Amino acid sequence: MNILEVDRVSKQYSGHKALDNVSLSVPEGSVYGLLGPNGAGKTTLIRIINHITAPDSGSVTFDGHALTEADMPHIGYLPEERGLYKKMTVGEQAVFFARLKGLSRSEATVRLREWFDRFGISDWWGRKVEELSKGMAQKVQFIVTVLHRPKLLIFDEPFSGFDPINANLLRDEILRLRDEGSTIIFSTHNMSSVEEICDHITLINRSRNILSGRVDELRSRWADGHYSITFSDADPVTLMEALAPMAGSFSTSADTRGRHTLDLRLLPGATLRDVIARANEASTIHAVNEAVASMNDIFISAVKANGGDTPAPVIS
Amino acid sequence: MSKVSIIIGREYAERVKKKSFIFTTILMPLFMLALMAVPALIVAMGGTETRTVTVVDPDGVVAPQLVDTDNVKFVIATAGTDTVAASADDDATLLFIPQGIVEGDKPLRLVTGKAASMMLENEISSQIERIVEGERMKLYDIDVKSIMAAVESNLSVNTVRTDRDTVGSSTMSYALGFILTFLLYMMLLLYGQMVMTSIIEEKNNRVLEVIVSSVKPTRLMLGKIAGIGLVAVTQIVIWGVLIVGLSAAVMPALLPADVAADITAMNSGAGTLAQSNLDTDLLSALALIADPMYILGIFGILLLFLIGGFLLYAAIYAAIGSAVDNIQDASQLQTVAVLPIILGIVFGMMAATDPVSNISVWTSIIPFTSPMVMMSRIPYGIPTWQIVTSLVVLYATFAACVWVAAKIYRVGIFMYGKKPTFKELIRWARYK
Structure with a gap:
């Protein structure tokens, strides 16, 4: 079952279309990656899912019914640009946000104490937010986002501003929330984090959904027919010429021990067996691997194929 | 508990707990009382060493x-x-x-x-x-x-109003009108700008991005306006209570017995002023201050106009605050709010000298200047229908303004970077 269905949603701002007929389905219990270069329309889509702005056309279905304001307490959203009231104390502020999500003051306090203990930040309770570092504030924001145990959690670039240790802590907490039954949407242009934890993705570019699906399916589809051969005792060019009738899209690299790696793609009708046989005649083979496309490769080629400017995905 | 009331609670508590708020709220009436006590002290002590x-x-x-x-x-x-x-x-x-x-x-x-x-x-x-x-x-x-x-002659005018049974001089009405107009001007400007700066701050440090996922932007704006408005009302009410209380308690003690007797006579409506050896203006001033019911009545009307005026200007200030990233960018747009407030005090001063001229009557009904102009006319005693009309127009205009402001706010809070023009603000107001 899908917890969220976005159906042909469009949103127009003066002189520019932020979303153009975007559809996607988020299965319940999944970790869903919402990818795209900056300015593609991700944030607009998230705001529509959060019922902050209304779409010009199209519909959003949440948990089986049309999304309304009453669903706001069932959604948790951690925006990319996030802040806290500087002059309030951490505890007071966390209780304030929890109450806005429908928790009572006492229940919010109990749950918050629990989370603060788990994160080892209990002694921050009475401190003013302006005394916290950016990373500390991020932890508080994370807790505030998930405290009301929403069915759907939306994280926009959640790891920015975290050091690797805290980023790991955060990732574990997110996966734990998934295991407890929440559905997670990740909005990011950080591909490595997608590969690690997302099981579905949608790629948005230039206001359109250009690619959607399960991560493993997408990767194998893109990997289809891609191999790399590591060899020695032959010139890469010679080998390329030898293999030319059955493969294409060559690229080569060399290592320090005189070995070369040739990446290639099988041409229609050719088999891996033929390629290995031919290569074996021409060189000494050390390894043959199926090349796995990284999400980064998929991202770049999909965006390029869509006619977009070459984006610069951040790899951390 | 509704979300708006949670927002109101936060806005209110944040400001009322501030030291600066407590300080000005307590000190201001003492200061005003000191000002008012000066004539009494002059009467009581009169001069220095012989x-x-x-x-x-x-x-x-x-x-x-x-x-x-x-x-x-x-x-x-x-x-x-x-x-x-x-x-x-x-x-x-x-x-x-x-x-x-x-x-x-x-x-x-x-x-x-x-x-x-x-x-x-x-x-x-x-x-x-x-x-x-x-x-x-x-x-x-x-x-x-x-x-x-x-x-030699030393005359004063005792106006006998045929529509009311009071005897007194206009000097006191003038002074009171002047003070009230100025007070309202100060409050509108101060608290209006407070709404604006607080929205800019929220937008700037991105708290807004977090809150809007829980509360609709329109409600957030209304909650903020209501919360800050309550702070203004709290301040005025505390001032009112302190001034009435202190003047009731302190004034009789300060005044010599014969002056106090004259005041009592005057407040009880007996026209014994002629026999008094005191200046009429001074006496009527003292009489008013020593009359808590009169001050209470004025305060009630002041409160109504303060709330109406504040809501109206707060809505405008909220729209401006949502549209810009920092205070500097706001200065130009702010003229929309500041100009009518200044016009209000200018017309208010005019009305304090001539409360029944056409311009005074009209500007006390036109919503943008009405709170200030009306406050300078009220001490003179004006027809009730004018006050009621003025209030109705004021609150209706607020309703219209807040509707437009909410539309601008909703779009404005997510716009960063470029400072918008008036044309863009109007376009935002038209978005679905």
Whole structure:
């Protein structure tokens, strides 16, 4: 079952279309990656899912019914640009946000104490937010986002501003929330984090959904027919010429021990067996691997194929 | 508990707990009371230390005519100039009047051991000038004193309103109107801008991005306006209570018994002013301050106009605040709000001098200037229908303004970077 269905949603701002007929389905219990270069329309889509702005056309279905304001307490959203009231104390502020999500003051306090203990930040309770570092504030924001145990959690670039240790802590907490039954949407242009934890993705570019699906399916589809051969005792060019009738899209690299790696793609009708046989005649083979496309490769080629400017995905 | 009330609670608590708020809220009435107590104190104490001046007057013309006042007591020296000068204490004050001063101006000589005050010098020179002038006129057989006594006049106007049973002077109404107008001007500007800066701050540090996932932007804006408005009301109410309470408690103690009796007489409506030996204006001022019911009535109306005016301007300020990233960018857009407020105080001052002119009546009904102009007219006592009309128009305009402001706000809070133009604001208001 899908917890969220976005159906042909469009949103127009003066002189520019932020979303153009975007559809996607988020299965319940999944970790869903919402990818795209900056300015593609991700944030607009998230705001529509959060019922902050209304779409010009199209519909959003949440948990089986049309999304309304009453669903706001069932959604948790951690925006990319996030802040806290500087002059309030951490505890007071966390209780304030929890109450806005429908928790009572006492229940919010109990749950918050629990989370603060788990994160080892209990002694921050009475401190003013302006005394916290950016990373500390991020932890508080994370807790505030998930405290009301929403069915759907939306994280926009959640790891920015975290050091690797805290980023790991955060990732574990997110996966734990998934295991407890929440559905997670990740909005990011950080591909490595997608590969690690997302099981579905949608790629948005230039206001359109250009690619959607399960991560493993997408990767194998893109990997289809891609191999790399590591060899020695032959010139890469010679080998390329030898293999030319059955493969294409060559690229080569060399290592320090005189070995070369040739990446290639099988041409229609050719088999891996033929390629290995031919290569074996021409060189000494050390390894043959199926090349796995990284999400980064998929991202770049999909965006390029869509006619977009070459984006610069951040790899951390 | 609704989300709006949670927002209101936060906005309210954040401000009311501030030290600066507590400080100004407590100190302001004390300051105002001190201002009001000044006339009472003048009546009660009147002046400073009395100095004794020994007068040496060889001609014996001027000295006998000198009159003792609260500040100066004149003693005529019996001995001659040299003897007095020699025998005087170091800190005695001696006044030497030159011979033949009536025939021609000669400088007076004041010898004193301590500083001579400006007041003392003025008192002496004006008395002697008058005496000398009188003496000179006598040379022409003119008796100035008896002529002036017959001619001199010191009138005041006691307006008797046929539509109300009070007797009093307009001076007090003018002063009260002036103060109320200024108070409202201050509150609207201060609290209106508070709404704006607080929205800019929220937008700037991105708290807004977090909150809007829980509360609709429109409600957030309304909650903020209501929360800050409550702070303004709290402040005014505390001021009102303190001033009424303090004036009721302190004033009678400060006033001498005869003045207090006059005030009681006046407040009870007895027209005994003519018999009073006090200035009518002063007396009516004191009478008003000592009348808590009158102050309470004025405060009630002040509150209604403060709330209406605040809501109206807060809506405008909220729209402006949502549209910009920082205070600097706001300055230009802010004229939309500041200009009418300034016009309001200008017309308010005009209305304080002439409350029934056409311009005063109209500007007290036009919503943008009405709170301030109305407050300067109200102490004079104006028809109730005008107050009611003005209030209805004010609150209706607020409703319209807040509707437009909410539309701008909703879009504006997510717009970063470029400072928007008025044209863009209008376009935002039209978005779905």
